[in-house]
Amino acid sequence: MIEVRDLTKRYPGRTAVDGISFTVGRGEVVGFLGPNGAGKSTTMRILSSFMPATSGTVRIAGFDVFHQPDEVRRRIGYMPENNPLHIDMRVRDYLKFRARLKGLGIGRSRDRVDRVIEQCGLKDVEKRIIGQLSKGYRQRVGLADALVHEPDLIILDEPTIGLDPHQLRSVRALIKELGRQHTVLLSTHILTEVEMTCSRVLILNQGRILAADRVEDLESRFSQDGRVVAEIDATPEAIRDAFRDLPEVASIEIQAAAGSFQRVALTPRAGEDLRPLVFEQVRQQEWNLRELTRPRLSLEDIFIQLTQKNKGGGL
Amino acid sequence: MNVFLTLVRRELGAAFNSLTGYVVVAITLLLAGFGLMDIVQRLNSDRTPSPIPEIFFADGIVFWVVLILTTPVITMRTFAAEKALGTYEALMTTPVGEWQVVLAKFTGSLAFYLLSWAPLIGVLVALRQVTHQPQLLDPWAMCGVLTGIACIGSTFLSIGVFASSLTRSQIIAAMTSLLIGIGLWTISLRFSQTDTTGDRLGRLMDHLSVTHHMQDFARGVIDGRALVFHLSMTFFFLFLTQRVIEMRRWK
Numbered sequence: 001m002i003e004v005r006d007l008t009k010r011y012p013g014r015t016a017v018d019g020i021s022f023t024v025g026r027g028e029v030v031g032f033l034g035p036n037g038a039g040k041s042t043t044m045r046i047l048s049s050f051m052p053a054t055s056g057t058v059r060i061a062g063f064d065v066f067h068q069p070d071e072v073r074r075r076i077g078y079m080p081e082n083n084p085l086h087i088d089m090r091v092r093d094y095l096k097f098r099a100r101l102k103g104l105g106i107g108r109s110r111d112r113v114d115r116v117i118e119q120c121g122l123k124d125v126e127k128r129i130i131g132q133l134s135k136g137y138r139q140r141v142g143l144a145d146a147l148v149h150e151p152d153l154i155i156l157d158e159p160t161i162g163l164d165p166h167q168l169r170s171v172r173a174l175i176k177e178l179g180r181q182h183t184v185l186l187s188t189h190i191l192t193e194v195e196m197t198c199s200r201v202l203i204l205n206q207g208r209i210l211a212a213d214r215v216e217d218l219e220s221r222f223s224q225d226g227r228v229v230a231e232i233d234a235t236p237e238a239i240r241d242a243f244r245d246l247p248e249v250a251s252i253e254i255q256a257a258a259g260s261f262q263r264v265a266l267t268p269r270a271g272e273d274l275r276p277l278v279f280e281q282v283r284q285q286e287w288n289l290r291e292l293t294r295p296r297l298s299l300e301d302i303f304i305q306l307t308q309k310n311k312g313g314g315l
Numbered sequence: 316m317n318v319f320l321t322l323v324r325r326e327l328g329a330a331f332n333s334l335t336g337y338v339v340v341a342i343t344l345l346l347a348g349f350g351l352m353d354i355v356q357r358l359n360s361d362r363t364p365s366p367i368p369e370i371f372f373a374d375g376i377v378f379w380v381v382l383i384l385t386t387p388v389i390t391m392r393t394f395a396a397e398k399a400l401g402t403y404e405a406l407m408t409t410p411v412g413e414w415q416v417v418l419a420k421f422t423g424s425l426a427f428y429l430l431s432w433a434p435l436i437g438v439l440v441a442l443r444q445v446t447h448q449p450q451l452l453d454p455w456a457m458c459g460v461l462t463g464i465a466c467i468g469s470t471f472l473s474i475g476v477f478a479s480s481l482t483r484s485q486i487i488a489a490m491t492s493l494l495i496g497i498g499l500w501t502i503s504l505r506f507s508q509t510d511t512t513g514d515r516l517g518r519l520m521d522h523l524s525v526t527h528h529m530q531d532f533a534r535g536v537i538d539g540r541a542l543v544f545h546l547s548m549t550f551f552f553l554f555l556t557q558r559v560i561e562m563r564r565w566k
Contacts, residue, residue: 048408051564070410078408084401086325088332100321101409145405 001026001153001183002047007056009042009207016042018207019056024200026152029179031198031215032187033303039207040187041081044157047185048078061152074103077146077182081157083139087131091122094130095144102149109148116144120174136167143174147182154178156186160193172197191300203306210306218302228274229295231261233288239264242281248272261290319415319422326423329392339385340431347435350377351442358446366534367442368456372463373533379526382471383496389428390475391489393420394560398483407564417476417557421549424472425465432464455535463532466545467525471496473552480556499525 002024009017017039024030032040046053047060049069057064063071086094092113099109117126120140125133130141139159146154160171175197178184188194194201195215203211211218232239236254239262243252250269257263268274275292282289330336354370365374372378397403406416436457443452471492478491506520506527521527528541 045404050404050408073408073410076408078405080401080404080408082401084403084405086329086402087400088329097321097325098405098409101318101406101411103318103410106317 001028001061002185003057003059004043004047005057007043007046007058008054009039009046009051010054015207017046017053020204020207020209021056022202022209022212024183024185026183028200029176029184029186029198031194031201032185032204033189033191033194033201034187034204035189035307037206038204040204041157043204044078044155044185044187045080048076048080048155049073050078050080074149075152077149077151077154079142079146079154079156079159082161083142083159085130085138085141085145088129090127090129091133091141092117092126094141095148098145099148104149112148112150116147119147119177120144121170134167136163136171139163139167139171140174143171143178147178151182153183153185156184158187158189160188160190191303203303205307211302226268226271226273226294228266228268228278229291229293230264230266230278230282230289231257231291232264232282233259233261233290234285236262238285242285243278246277246281248274248277261288318411319419322411322415322419323423323426326393326420327426330389330423330427333392335388335392336427339388339427340434342388343381343385343431344434346377346381347438350375350435351438353377354442358451366453366456367439367451368453368460368533368535369530371439371533372460373530378464378529379500382468383493383500385431386424386428386468386471386475386496387478387489387492389431390424390472390479390492391485392479393424393476394479394556395482395485395488399485413557413560413564417480417553417560421473421476421553424476425469428468428472429465436461453535456533459532459535459537462537462542463529466532466542467529470525470545470548470552471499473549473556474499477552477556477559480559503527 002022004023005021007017007020008015020039020043032043034040042051045051047058047065049065049072052066057066059065060072061075063075065072086097089097095113095116096109099112100106104112117123120143122137122140122144125137130138133141143156143159146156156175159175160168163171172193175184175186179197179199186197198215200214201212201218202209236256239254240252243249243264243266248268248270249266251267253265255263255265264278266274266278273294275294278292279289330339350371353375354367357365357370358367394403397406439452439457443449474495475488475492478495479485479488481491482488502520503524503526506517506524522540523544528538528544531538531541
């Protein structure tokens with residue numbers, strides 16, 4: 001759906017995007033992750049053919065964004081940063097106006113506007129003036145606008161910025177819903193958002209891609225060697241005795257936890273999952289168990305690691 | 316074509332949904348009211364009064380004040396506000412051509428400008444009824460006046476649209492077009508008053524003088540050269556606008 005090759009965008013005195021390449025397949029939901037100023041918005045503006053690249057090529061659904069911008073624009077639903085809307089218009093009128101601009105006929109735009117109003121939960125506010133709506137509703141109007149011409153690809157630049165937790169939840173659910181039928185590329189600097197909505201993530205920093213992977217793969221790649229943590233109600237000695245002789249366990253750490261429990265951290269020898277083993281031991285010894293987890297690095301940790309590594313390399 | 320009309324409707328809608336739209340109409344009405352007072356006074360004092368259009372559009376400055384004040388306010392919004400709001404980005408990522416956008420913004424401004432003059436035309440027609448002197452308001456002179464309002468307005472509006480495309484600040488856009496407008500008017504005033512016999516440059520400047528054009532229009536003289544002049548001016552500034560948009564986009 002998206003093919004980006006060696007994309008570079010230079011502003012006078014600053015390189016915003018520095019030779020990035022990536023592809024996004026049909027039906028994927030891809031998150032663009034990075035701190036402010038990483039080049040996310042610039043990349044999205046180039047993808048939506050709002051501005052040209054300094055060098056490199058971008059093809060959307062096989063069309064070049066520079067040479068066939070209208071073909072590209074017909075196939076993209078783009079929600080720019082900060083979701084700009086004509087705040088003096090009513091919701092339905094605005095969506096109709098946008099549908100007409102995107103080349104839909106009168107009848108068809110009416111049908112599509114009905115559809116997206118329903119899809120985005122705007123039925124109650126369709127006659128209200130956009131300027132009087134809450135931010136959550138405005139965001140939905142922006143999403144409805146991106147959807148109205150049934151684009152193959154939806155590009156959303158920070159779709160959840162500035163929303164309260166309740167609105168956040170509903171907008172994310174909506175994006176997830178969209179991901180079932182469309183290819184979605186969204187940018188954010190909130191890491192949990194990518195975990196919740198995306199199947200794949202591209203981490204961007206200072207105009208370069210630091211990592212591109214499936215969300216799960218990225219986590220396992222950076223996970224802490226399969227370490228397992230359990231909280232067991234037993235004496236430290238008994239626990240040590242029970243696990244010491246197991247061939248799968250490489251090392252064991254025990255710390256006192258609240259109550260009579262001990263917090264046990266076990267590292268496997270060759271990356272196997274120790275959880276069933278621990279549970280088996282606990283059952284045999286008839287101990288009390290209140291927690292058994294394999295802590296994963298959050299994207300947050302991965303991101304910090306990646307960006308620090310990057311900085312270290314630069315020095 | 317349909318997309319073009321949609322855009323024009325949006326432009327008009329934006330003008331009527333904003334306070335500035337009503338301020339423009341109010342200014343026009345207020346100044347037209349002053350103009351009317353002037354006309355009534357002259358009709359009462361002069362034994363052989365000039366026809367009303369000449370008093371109003373050629374001798375008086377009401378028309379020029381309205382023109383110079385309102386056109387920047389009408390057009391300042393066109394590009395600058397959309398850029399400041401970010402809706403410009405949303406607009407330019409739809410499959411709409413640059414020329415379509417430029418022409419729609421100009422047409423919307425022109426339509427609003429003409430609408431803001433409509434009450435004044437009503438006033439003139441009413442005067443004609445009251446004075447019972449049809450020669451004071453010759454239909455041909457009236458046509459000339461309308462043509463003049465539209466033609467000279469087009470030039471000023473296209474300057475305004477151009478100024479608006481240069482910036483994201485509505486105030487800077489309005490100030491720029493106001494300055495150009497005042498400049499154009501004072502130069503025109505200066506050259507249409509000089510004795511132009513003989514001097515080539517003087518004659519040329521007289522042809523280009525917008526105040527001279529309006530004097531002709533107000534007498535019912537629709538001069539083809541003036542029409543061509545204003546059409547070319549309008550096209551020239553809209554062309555510049557399109558170039559600015561294209562340049563900004565592909566920079």
